[in-house]
Structures are given as structure tokens and as C-alpha cells.
Amino acid sequence: MSPPQPLIALRGVHRVYGVGAAEVRALDGVDLDVFRGEFVALMGPSGSGKSTALNTLGCLDVPTAGTYHLRGVELTALNKQQRALVRRSWLGFVFQGFNLLTRNTALENVELPLVYRGVPRAERRRRALQVLSEVGLADRAHHLPNQLSGGQQQRVAIARALVSEPSVLLADEPTGNLDSKMSHEIMQLLARLHRARGQTIIMVTHEPEMVAYTSRVVHFRDGRIEGSESPGRTA
Numbered sequence: 001m002s003p004p005q006p007l008i009a010l011r012g013v014h015r016v017y018g019v020g021a022a023e024v025r026a027l028d029g030v031d032l033d034v035f036r037g038e039f040v041a042l043m044g045p046s047g048s049g050k051s052t053a054l055n056t057l058g059c060l061d062v063p064t065a066g067t068y069h070l071r072g073v074e075l076t077a078l079n080k081q082q083r084a085l086v087r088r089s090w091l092g093f094v095f096q097g098f099n100l101l102t103r104n105t106a107l108e109n110v111e112l113p114l115v116y117r118g119v120p121r122a123e124r125r126r127r128a129l130q131v132l133s134e135v136g137l138a139d140r141a142h143h144l145p146n147q148l149s150g151g152q153q154q155r156v157a158i159a160r161a162l163v164s165e166p167s168v169l170l171a172d173e174p175t176g177n178l179d180s181k182m183s184h185e186i187m188q189l190l191a192r193l194h195r196a197r198g199q200t201i202i203m204v205t206h207e208p209e210m211v212a213y214t215s216r217v218v219h220f221r222d223g224r225i226e227g228s229e230s231p232g233r234t235a
Helices: 050-057 080-090 106-116 121-134 150-162 180-197 208-213
Strands: 008-017 024-034 039-043 065-070 091-095 168-172 200-204 216-221 224-229
Touching (some): 008 050, 024 224, 039 050, 039 208, 050 200, 091 150, 106 150, 150 168, 180 208
Antiparallel strands (some): 008 024, 216 224
């Protein structure tokens, strides 16, 4: 039996900003495989390259050199419009700042990716309510963001990222704006979703206690991967 193929494969990825004395090698020859169903944390000090790596994985940035394959497709060969289609079809995003529309209810925020995909109203409402239930917010569907706690707003953001059933969920410091109790609640939720859905998750974090919920930690320093480990899962 042939070994499983990675869902994500970065090979020799460089990202260089500036020229001459101002040159910054944000990524300096990164090789990374992520397999379907993994929950991977990217860690490292400020300027280590972890956020640039996440932006590359999210098709928000393009490598200066090297290749990026997702689901067997070389994304570095795509144009801007094609990369936007990949983001909409295959990727879900969760941000530190929630990024919810303040005048829209939780339900309307979760529906938004399906609106862009042209899903009929009744179907997108059904799917949005289903995923809100998964994150424990079925009873808050018609609340505005300012009527929700920070943890509840992040749950809405996670539901919005999942409603289009992405191949990969990318989370950029998802607990960065939350207190310790809410941070653990969000990580417990992500761990449950990972187990229940088999959802592939890649998360940037600087908080060591949060990586205990993941299946693998990849350490970045000076634009390179310096190692990885399995931290042991917290329930």
C-alpha cells in the first residue's frame, strides 16, 4: 500500500521582502507537509515566519520561490482570481479580531460565505443554523455581535469559517483577544470539531498552553522550520 499523500505540501518556499540592505527573508526554504485530519500549531517568536507561512497557506501571499500544493493542485501557478476561488472553495479563516459584521446577526454573519457562493436562501439558512448549533450558539442566532461575549463572537467566526465545509481551517491567533477561561473554551471547541468532523486545522499561536489541544506543533525561527513535536492532546 502506498503511503498517504499530504493534503498540503510546501517545498522550498521562500518569501522575500525588500531588496539589498532592506531585504527580509520572511520564509527561507520552508518544507512542510500537512495531512488530512491533522490539527497543527505554528509557533515561534515575533518575526519567525509563522504568520507569513499562514498567509501563504491561505493564498493571501505568494511565495517568492518554491511550490505550494493543496489537494494536489499547485497553487503557486494560479493567478489572482484563481487564488480567490481557492480561498472561497477550499479554505476557512478564523482571525484574532473576529471580523464580524456589526449590523448583522450571528446567523447572517455565518450565512455570508454561502451568499457569495450563490447558495439559495433556505439552504444557506439551514446550513448556518446547523453549524451554529455545532458551536453551541443555536440560541444566539438572532443576536448582534455587540450582544455577544468575546468568546461567543469567536464561536460565530468559527461557524462562519466552517459553514462552507472547507478542506482546511486556518486560524490566526484565535484566542489572542480572549481571557484565559474563554481561550480554553475556544480551544476545546476546536479540538471537538477536529475530532467530530475530521477537520484539518492549522493555527498560529504564541501561547504555549494552547498547543496542548493540537496534534502537532511546528516551530519557526528566522524564516525556517527548526523542528516539530506532538504535544499530547488535552481533552
